[in-house]
Amino acid sequence: VKRNILLKLAYDGTAYCGWQRQEEGTPTVQQTVEEALERVVKHPVTVYGCSRTDSGVHAREFVLHFHTDCTIPCDRVPVAVNTYLPEDVVCFEAREMPDVFHARFDCAGKEYVYQILRSRYRDPMWHHRAYHYPYPLDLQAMREGAAHIRGKRDYAAFAAQGNPVHSTVRTVYGVEVQEEGELLRVYVRGDGFLYNMVRIIAGTLLLMGRGKLTVEELEAGLQAGDRTRMGPTVPPHGLYLNKVYYQMDGEKEG
Amino acid sequence: VKRNILLKLAYDGTAYCGWQRQEEGTPTVQQTVEEALERVVKHPVTVYGCSRTDSGVHAREFVLHFHTDCTIPCDRVPVAVNTYLPEDVVCFEAREMPDVFHARFDCAGKEYVYQILRSRYRDPMWHHRAYHYPYPLDLQAMREGAAHIRGKRDYAAFAAQGNPVHSTVRTVYGVEVQEEGELLRVYVRGDGFLYNMVRIIAGTLLLMGRGKLTVEELEAGLQAGDRTRMGPTVPPHGLYLNKVYYQMDGEKEG
Numbered sequence: 001v002k003r004n005i006l007l008k009l010a011y012d013g014t015a016y017c018g019w020q021r022q023e024e025g026t027p028t029v030q031q032t033v034e035e036a037l038e039r040v041v042k043h044p045v046t047v048y049g050c051s052r053t054d055s056g057v058h059a060r061e062f063v064l065h066f067h068t069d070c071t072i073p074c075d076r077v078p079v080a081v082n083t084y085l086p087e088d089v090v091c092f093e094a095r096e097m098p099d100v101f102h103a104r105f106d107c108a109g110k111e112y113v114y115q116i117l118r119s120r121y122r123d124p125m126w127h128h129r130a131y132h133y134p135y136p137l138d139l140q141a142m143r144e145g146a147a148h149i150r151g152k153r154d155y156a157a158f159a160a161q162g163n164p165v166h167s168t169v170r171t172v173y174g175v176e177v178q179e180e181g182e183l184l185r186v187y188v189r190g191d192g193f194l195y196n197m198v199r200i201i202a203g204t205l206l207l208m209g210r211g212k213l214t215v216e217e218l219e220a221g222l223q224a225g226d227r228t229r230m231g232p233t234v235p236p237h238g239l240y241l242n243k244v245y246y247q248m249d250g251e252k253e254g
Numbered sequence: 255v256k257r258n259i260l261l262k263l264a265y266d267g268t269a270y271c272g273w274q275r276q277e278e279g280t281p282t283v284q285q286t287v288e289e290a291l292e293r294v295v296k297h298p299v300t301v302y303g304c305s306r307t308d309s310g311v312h313a314r315e316f317v318l319h320f321h322t323d324c325t326i327p328c329d330r331v332p333v334a335v336n337t338y339l340p341e342d343v344v345c346f347e348a349r350e351m352p353d354v355f356h357a358r359f360d361c362a363g364k365e366y367v368y369q370i371l372r373s374r375y376r377d378p379m380w381h382h383r384a385y386h387y388p389y390p391l392d393l394q395a396m397r398e399g400a401a402h403i404r405g406k407r408d409y410a411a412f413a414a415q416g417n418p419v420h421s422t423v424r425t426v427y428g429v430e431v432q433e434e435g436e437l438l439r440v441y442v443r444g445d446g447f448l449y450n451m452v453r454i455i456a457g458t459l460l461l462m463g464r465g466k467l468t469v470e471e472l473e474a475g476l477q478a479g480d481r482t483r484m485g486p487t488v489p490p491h492g493l494y495l496n497k498v499y500y501q502m503d504g505e506k507e508g
Binding site: 010011012058060078082087088089090091092120121122123124125127128129 | 264265266312314332336341342343344345346374375376377378379381382383
């Protein structure tokens, strides 16, 4: 029986066409990580990620698992893999897991954070890392909207159109708006997310912050499952996968 | 008489071979800004910067001046120039100055900050923005060293070798070490700096933080003007030009 190893990564997604491996020549985080791992374990590797981040989206914590015969001790894996990873991807933890563990299917929930920069002019230190939004915002209205997006229900209104899925019911554990200087951070935690869901939630809260959508209209749009009554899908470079929850960690929320 | 206009810029220096214009084909911040300005004022422009940042060094505040016949109001200049600047350079202020003002010669002082990231593993969100230094540091020792680097004296020991200058006497207004989470920031303020001076000061304080150089050895090295007794020149990507002082601002310190 092969060993089943869990890795935690962080990456700057700017240079990648998302997580998932695509045709040769398209840079993806998955391929980058597989190639680095192959140099460590000396055999072909397929990694299974906890989710598929989009092009330009970042991760502060991304979990994957892979199988190997290699006998390298887990505590040496991060340094070994980092030797072969580029600067914009890092492995910061490795753990031996039970044979049945699957990074995606066993994932109990995730936290994303969407970063908005409210400075008058764009800031070169934040390009690719936060969405520049230099307009006045009513944070109270945004927080009321955030508090309203909660619980198990049909979130079809927050799903990108043209991406049919079996069910659009998800459980949102909570949405929070936090301010730190000129940065506004929208935290979204849930058991799973529809395509573009976090970016649509952030775009909708921005619309509410500008006084262009009320909580009543938000609720009506959610009930109707009407994507067109929500805010725009804000750009990917403000989005970070922040935390990944597994029941075995005792970390699951909600 | 042409107008004399001051601009304040911020930039991410990662993609540039420093501020100063070089031969065609070498990307520099100066050339990038001149080309953007030329599209606004519709004539060739030479800009005069407050200093020459090195390849990979960043600026949160960089001041320049240029002359023009163009009648565009100053309050419209930032938005107009930003239209033509790439994402990693921004203009956030423009001001009409007296004819005699010179961004470099009238500069009364500058503040640099050197950012050190102390996390165990490198952080993809800080690559190109902070120097990763995952070793234990005695901050008290660093602060004692910092407090010792102060006043008007010969700082030849902090100058890159092979860069002869008329005088190696400078006035340092103060050096401070500030901690914020895993980030350590070394602030250095002075009336002027020798080549690589701030990076050598930061490298010297790191050496002190590791217990490899005492305050007495620092002082002896300074008195001897001996570069070889100081710490290494730490990499450029941790360095930011943070503030530029002019007497007319009433901002000059020391």
